[in-house]
Amino acid sequence: MNTSDLYFKRLKETDTDVDLILGKELNRQQNQIELIASENIASLSTLNAQGSVMTNKYAEGYPGRRYYGGCEFVDEAEELALKRVKELFNCKFANLQPHSGAQANQAVFLALLQPHDTILGMSLASGGHLTHGAKPNMSGKWFNAIQYGVKKDGNDKDLIDYDEVEELAEKHRPKMIIAGASAYPRVIDWKKFREIANKIDAYLLVDMAHYSGLVAAKEYPNPIDYSDIVTSTTHKTLRGARSAMILTNNEEIIKKINSAVFPGLQGGPLMHVMAAKAVTFGEALKPEFRNYIKNVVSNAKILAEVLVERGFRIVTGGTDSHIVWLDLSPKNLTGDKAEKILEEVGIACNKNAIPYDPNPPKITSGLRFGTPAATSRGFNNEDFRIVGNMIGDVLDALLENDEKQQMVSKKIRESVISLCSKYPIYKEPY
Ligand SMILES: Cc1ncc(COP(=O)(O)O)c(C=O)c1O
Incomplete structure (x- = not known):
């Protein structure tokens, strides 16, 4: 018996409530740029085995x-x-x-x-x-x-x-x-x-x-x-x-x-x-994974580079990994506020204290970004250059009046959706 035939169509027929929630989560993941450093997009084969x-x-x-x-x-x-x-x-x-x-x-x-x-x-x-x-x-x-x-x-x-x-x-x-x-x-x-x-x-x-x-x-x-x-x-x-x-x-x-x-x-x-x-x-263990990780790291380096160009400080001055740790203090912004506005435009990340942070842990002066999830769906260096500038635009607009802020957020939300539509998180029917 092919076990994958057993699972995927069932839920829709037996529990529409949960199926609906799962569908909403799938859409959220599809239409957001996931920059939470600890998250990724597991393969359909992994999901298949895990739901077995x-x-x-x-x-x-x-x-x-x-x-x-x-x-x-x-x-x-x-x-x-x-x-x-x-x-x-x-x-x-x-x-x-x-x-x-x-x-x-x-x-x-x-x-x-x-x-x-x-x-x-x-x-x-x-x-x-x-x-x-x-x-x-x-x-x-x-x-x-x-x-x-x-x-x-x-x-x-x-x-x-x-x-x-x-x-x-x-x-x-x-x-x-x-x-x-x-x-x-x-x-x-x-x-x-x-x-x-x-x-x-x-x-x-x-x-x-x-x-x-x-x-x-x-x-x-x-x-x-x-x-x-x-x-x-x-x-x-x-x-x-x-x-x-x-x-x-x-x-x-x-x-x-x-x-x-x-x-x-x-x-x-x-x-x-x-x-x-x-x-x-x-x-x-497959060679493709090595290429994937090389892209994860080079995307993180590009993201850090663009954010520096945009006037932010990167904690440690750069990255050797998938993590980009952003210090918002040069722009007088807090992690709390920055995380919320980025979430509104469809860029998911988390506020993160920076070393010797003067702000309390619920506010913070920093953000943590990571490239593993977006790289999994295919984002390349050029896309991460775009993402870095999107982040720069949204956060810079926080320093402007409400009207300008909303205008920028609306434009970036549209750009996020358009970029995400180029890269389905799952290429086969889910
Ligand atoms: C270094 C480190 N250790 C342990 C954990 C905990 O993992 P889990 O959330 O699976 O308990 C995390 C999670 O973020 C982590 O970053």
Whole structure:
């Protein structure tokens, strides 16, 4: 039986309410330029696997060691996903069962730390992630979380302050150092982190959630040889199923991670997502994925260049990745206001604090842009030049009177729709 025949036409017939909502979301995605750096457009094959019969299957345990019968085919899916992910990231061991990036990090903490241990991670304000020790997160509540940041000024302004990382490590002697970030657009020096961790005999966790697609395409350094554990989501630059993974080359560590994920933290793994992850890794192993990631990075560089031409400052002065981190302060604008007006014209992005931001987190002085989703639908360098100028026009108009502002917004909304119509997010019937 061809399984895809089973799903796609059904919903329309059985639940028009949900079908309508899904249709509205599809149209939103089609008619907006998606610049949220953590989002992407998964392939129809990934959606197909994720919406499959494996939804029905409980499979607590690991391949060949399950607590349920009938697991022979889900075992095949997990084994295949494991084989592919190890090839993709050149690693010896993997756990593909965490449901999300946050849970993957929790599993690492559960495996290797005790409550109240000291951890050292990058602060949210410098571009780090919530789960790296931020106060409102479990990582900040259950551990003694020390935070490093980026340089405030000088030639290295906005770049990770490795001297500070080293000083804090020597002073607080954390059991684990966490490297990786959510807004930091530059290459992170994994080797330097390893050297610091070695000095104090700490574990090094690299959370490459944002960069994993770039790593898979060999366009960003692979942290696997420098770290004890690597975590990542699978749906950002990796363009796959909404999920996560944990990688390591250390057999002792993988044993602890496996028991931390199940039964420590989770029950049954999501086997439909496992099948979708196998598809994701298969896609990322193809040469086309490498071309895609090269385009992601070159589009980000063009976007940064145009925004500088338009009088904005780019945090860190540019980008080595898919992220463009915009400082709105030269124009006296806030992230909050800029995000809203861009959303109105059909450009989706998120407000983001800039380092040493004088504005509170709900307002911010910055925006974070990312090129993975628009590049997936086919946007090229020329399109990103246009997008950069659209952003410039809309934000500059915020400094004009209401009438001028509305006129510009209307014109840009039309241009957004026209550009989007050139690039259907799904080329086959959905
Ligand atoms: C660096 C990093 N780690 C972890 C996560 C959490 O992933 P999830 O939203 O799947 O829990 C994110 C999500 O944005 C992230 O950027």
